[in-house]
Amino acid sequence: MPIQTSKETTALIVTITGKMDALTAPEYEKKFSELIAEGEISFIVDFEQVDYISSAGLRVLLATAKRVKAVNGKLLLANITGVVKDVFEISGFCTLFPTHDSVASALSASLG
Amino acid sequence: MTDTCNKIVAANVEKLPEITEFIEGCADQFGLDSKKKFGLLIAVEEAFVNVCNYSSPDRKGRIEVLCDRVDDALVVEILDSGSPFNVLSLPDPDTSLDIADREIGGLGGYFIRKFSDSVSYRRRNDQNVLRLVVNRSSSTGRL
Structure with missing residues (x-):
């Protein structure tokens, strides 16, 4: 699965590559569940290398956000651009999630 | 593109890459811009996954996707022989709710409507037929 994680003091950076579609979404959901089970509650998801997302991908983000919110955690999104950004805007997910222009910006926000 | 192209696969989400490749090929041949x-x-x-999940949940059905060019539009029809199911009958999600209140799901039909210039559903010969039309020009598109 094209997913990498990097631990920072205030959050776990999750870098996703490629597509978040109906075929790959279950794998991502499983990975996020494992990370939450391991005690992670604050995530920054880096979308720089995501070139496609459908409703299945958005569902994973929403389900994960609901879970981390329940434990006072955070799910921040970074580097959402181009056609992926269009999907976020049409679905209302841009207002649903804090989005940042860079991982550094999201990290700063995760301090608060 | 001068002739109708078609692709038939099992109603199984694992076949999604084959459908994607087929549609990409048709769109490129038609000259659709990247957006x-x-x-x-x-x-x-979204349409394919809905058929897999709701119309043919036993995964025994087949789905046929047809691509055709009508004037300056690309027409895609998705046909299946499963139970009657009109994805367009589903209500739009409330996109103004926050994380706690927003329901998981409900975006599939919404995206089908939003990302097509026109869309319609009908039963034909005991099949569900979902017809998506995308115009070459972006004037009426949402993107």
């Missing part, structure tokens, strides 16, 4: 193509791929994925 419109991206939107079409989403609309077709």
Whole structure:
């Protein structure tokens, strides 16, 4: 699965590559569940290398956000651009999630 | 594109890459720009997945996807022999709710409508037929 994680003091950076579609979404959901089970509650998801997302991908983000919110955690999104950004805007997910222009910006926000 | 192209696969989400490749090929041959193509791929994925999940949940059915050019539009029809199911009958999600209140799901039909210039559903010969139309020009598109 094209997913990498990097631990920072205030959050776990999750870098996703490629597509978040109906075929790959279950794998991502499983990975996020494992990370939450391991005690992670604050995530920054880096979308720089995501070139496609459908409703299945958005569902994973929403389900994960609901879970981390329940434990006072955070799910921040970074580097959402181009056609992926269009999907976020049409679905209302841009207002649903804090989005940042860079991982550094999201990290700063995760301090608060 | 001069002739109708078609692709038949099992009603199984694992076949999604084959459908995506087929639609990409049709869109490229038609000359659809990248944004419109991206939107079409989403609309077709949502329609395909809905058939897999709701119309043929036993995964025994087959799905046929047809691509045709009508004047200056690319027409995609998704046909299946499963139970009657009109994805367009589903209500739009409330996109103004926050994380706690927002329901998981409900975006599939919404995306089909949003990423097509026109869309319609009908039963024909005991099949569900979902017809998506994407115009070459972006004037009426949402992207």
